Amino acid sequence: MTGARRADRRAALLFLAPALAMLAVVSVYPAVWVFWLSLQYRIPIFDVARFAGLDHYLFLATDPRFLNAARVTLTFTAISVALELALGLMAALLLRGQTAGRQVALSLLLVPWALPSVVTAKLFEWLYHPSAGLVNFLLGGQSHNWLGDPRLALPAVILADVWRTLPFVALLCYARLLGISPEIYEAAQVDGAGPLGTFRRITLPLLRPVLLIALLFRTLDALRAFDLMFVLTGGGPANTTETLTVYAYRSLFQTLQLGLGSAIGITVFVLVMLVAWGYLAALRREAR
Amino acid sequence: MPSTWIALALGCLLVATGCSDRADGRGPITLVFKHAKILGPSDPVPGLLREFEASHPGVKVVAEALTWSSDEQHQFYAVNLEGGNAGIDVLMLDVIWVPEFARAGWLLDLTPFVSPAELAPHFPAAAEVAVLDGRVWALPWFMNVGLLYYRKDLLDKHGLAPASTYAELLRQVALIRSAEGDPHLDGFLWQGKQYEGMVVNALEGFWANGARVLANDGAIFPEPERAEEVLAFMREVIASGVSPAWVTAADEELTRRAFQDGRAIFLRNWPYAMDLFGQPDSPVRGKVGIASLPRHAHGTRGAGSTGGAHLGVYRHTRHPEAAAALVRFLAGEAAQRAMAAGAALTPSRMDLYRDPDLVRDHPSFPAIYALALAGRPRPVTPYYLMISTMLQPEFSAVLVGIKTPRAALLEARQHIEHLLRTVR
C-alpha cells in the first residue's frame, strides 16, 4: 500500500470515527442489548434480574393479547398505506395540473405532515368529540362515540394517520411528476390517447419507482407507528387499537416488565426486517 | 472545519446540560409536597401548610399538584422516583401503591420517626397497608370505602328500602322507572371506564359473589364460575339499559355529576360525593341516602372496597426530619379535622367520625364509619397495580361486549401467571 493510500485510509477513519462512535453508543449497543434483555426477567424497581431463556417468546406465542396486537398492527398498516398511496397519488396529480396558486396548494397540502403527531392526535380527539366534535356535526348531528366504540376506534385512528401522512406520498409523486417532460404527454395526445389511457400507460409506469419507495417507507413507518394511537386512544377501547408498539410500551412502562416488553419490541423489529428484506428481494428480482 | 463544528456542538451540549439542571437550594429548607387535587367546597391544604411553616421556622413547603387520574399519577411516580433525584420530599400515595413503593425502595423508612401508637387511631385497614415487613412506610391520611348512593325520595315514594341484593336492585330500578316514566332517569351508575376504578367495581362485585382475584396460596381466580357470573352481570346491566352505555367511559366524577343532576336512582361511588350532593345548589340536596353495596347470589354480604390516600417521604429526600415532621403533622388529628371540615374528604382517624362538630356538618359520618369498618381492601401486594393493569383491558372488553367473561378471565390469568413467574 502506498503512503498516500495509507494516509487516505487514516484520514477516512478519522473522519468516520466521531459518527461511528456516537452510533455505536446510541444505536448499536442498545440494538444488541435489547436482544439480551428479551431473554431476561427484568423488573428494575423490584430488583428482578435473572435469565429467562425463551420464556417471554413462548408466552407471546400463545398470548391472545399479542396475537390481537399483531392483527391490529397489520390491519392498520394495510388499510392505512393503501389509502395513503391512493389519495396521495390523486393529490399529486391534482397539484401537477394546477396552473395558478401552486405554492399555496403545496403549503396547504404539507401542513398535516409538518404537525407533530401529538398535535394531530389532539386535533382529531377534538374532532371526534361525541357532542362538540366537527365530525359528528358534519354527519348530521349524530352522536357516534368514535374513540370509545370498539368498532369505530380503529377506523378513527386510521383516518387520522392517513390525513397526516398522505402529504408525504403526494410530495414524492409530485416531485417525480415534475420531472416528466410535457412533450411525452403532447405526443400521447397526438396519438389520440385519452386522459385515462395516458395515466395508465405513461404516468403510472413512470411513477412506479417512486410509488414503490413510498410503499416501502410508509409500510415501515406504519408497522412502527406509536404516537397517534397511544395519545388518541391509549390502545383502547379494550385493546381494539393496541398495536404491537403500544403493547410493548405498556409492558415496558406500565407493568415495568422490561424483559417482556423488549421481546415484543423485537417482534416489531423482525416484522420490519421481513418487510424490508421482502422489498429488496422483489427489487432484485425485477432488476434481473 | 468539522473539528470546529464538533467543538461547537460539544460546547453547546455542555452548556445545555448545565441549563437543565435544577437550581440547588441553599439556605432555608424547601420541601416539595406532591398531592392530587383536593375536591370539595374549600381546599384546606394551603392553610395547613402555612400553619406548619409557622411552627417550623426555616422550612418552606411548596405544594405541587398531580394530574387528576390515579393511573397517570402512578405513571408519573414510577418514571420519576426511579432516578434518585426526583426533587420530591413528601408524596401523597394512593393506598394501593404503598406496598409497591416500599418494596421498590422509593419510600423512606419512617419507623425511626413514628411511634408504634401513632398508627392505632387510624382504621385498621389503613394502618395495615402502611406497614411492610414490620416497618412503617407511610401514614394514613384519608380513608375511602365504596358505597351505594340511592335517591331516598324515589325509594320512599314507593315504600322501598335500599336493595340488599343485586336482583332486588334490578327489580327496584324497573319498578321506579316504569312508575316515574322519565326517559332520562338511569337505573344504576358506576365506573366502567378502562382504568383502576373499574377494577374496583369488578372486585366489589366479585367479593359480593364469594369470588376473589388472588387466593392466599397464590392461585388466580380460585372461583372462576362466580367471577364469570359477576362479569356477565356487569355486561348485562349495560346491555339491558339499566346502566346507560356511557358507563363504559365513566369515571367517578362523570357519574357523580350525572347523579347530582338527578338523572339516576342508584350510584356506586366513594364517600366524597356525599358532601358535594349536600351543597346548596345541588338538585339532589337532602334526597340522597347511603347504604352498603348489595350482594350477589353466592355472596354473604356486599362489601365496599377500602381505599384512600397515605402520606410518605421520598427515600432520597434531602431533608428527612422536616419531611417526616410534615407527614406526621398532616396525618395528625388537628390537620385531619381541618381536612374533614373543609374538603370533601373522609379522614383516616376513627374518632373524628364521632366528633360532634364534624357529625353536625356531615350527618352521614357515622354510617360511613360503619361501612369503612366493614370494607375490604384490594389485594395488598407490591404487584397489585401491575395485576390491575392486566385486568383492565380484559374486563373492559367484556363490558363493551367484545369478549366473553370466560375468555377474559382466561387471558387475565395467563398474564398474571407470567408476571408472578417473573417476580418469584
Place this chain on the structure above:
Amino acid sequence: MRRKRHGVDALVLLLLCAFAVPFFWQILTSFKPDADLLRLPPVLPSRLTGVHYMAVWQRSVIPRALVNSLGVAGITTLLAVALGLSAGYALARFRVPGAGALLLAVVAGTAFPQIAIVSPLYLLIRFLGLRDTWTALILADTSFALPLVIWLLTGFIREIPIELEEAAALDGAGRLRTLRWITVPLVAPGLLSAGLLTFLASWNEFLFAYTFTASESSRTVPVALALFPGVFEVPWGDIAAASILASVPPVLIVAGLGRFMVRGLLAGALRE
C-alpha cells in the same frame, strides 16, 4: 379554455382547504370562548377571545417546553449535521473498504424501530444518571437522526464533481481546507435540507421524550401537550391554543422552506 382552467384551479384549492380543515378547526377552537365550546352548533363563535392563549402562555408549562424543544432539536441538528458531514465526506470521497456495507448498515439503522431500543436506552440513561436532562433526549434523537443525515449527505457529496476538489488539491489545499472551502459551500443546500429534516424530526419526536423526561426541566412540547392537565373537564380551548403554539415552528419551516425539504427528501430517496 383559460376560464375552465381557472375554475378547476379554484376547485382544487378549495379541495385542499377542505383537506386542511382539521387544522383550521383547531385554530378556530383556540379562539372560541369556553361557553361556545361544548356544543355544536354554533360552528362559528359569537366572539373571538385570546383567553386560551393567555392561559397557556401564563399558566402552563408550554413556554418552558418550547424552550426545551428548541434546545434539544437545535443541538441534535447541529450534532447530527456535524458528525454526518464528516462521515458522509469520508464515505463519499475516500476509498473505504466496506463502505457499501457500512452505508447499508447505516440505512438499516433508520429502519430500526424506536420501541425496540427504548428499553435499553432507558437503562443506559438511568445508569448514566441523565434522566430528565436535555442530554438524554439529544442522545436518543441522534440515534435516528444521524443515520438519516449520513445517508443524505453521502448522496449529496457524491453528486459534487470530484474534479473541483482535485483542482484544489493540485493547488496545494489539504483535505480539511478543501472540505471547508470547496465542498461545504457546494453541498450547502443539502446541509440545509438535512438540517431542517433533522430539526423537524427531533421537534416532533414523542416516544423518547415521553419516556426520558420527568418534569418541565426537560419536557418537550409534544409531551407537555400530551400531558396537558385538566382537572375535571378537558380544557379543549387551552389544548387547541397549545397545539397551535406547538405547531408554529414546524409549520413555518415546512411552509417557508418547503422547496429545500423537497430537495432533501428526494435526493436521498430517489438516489439509490
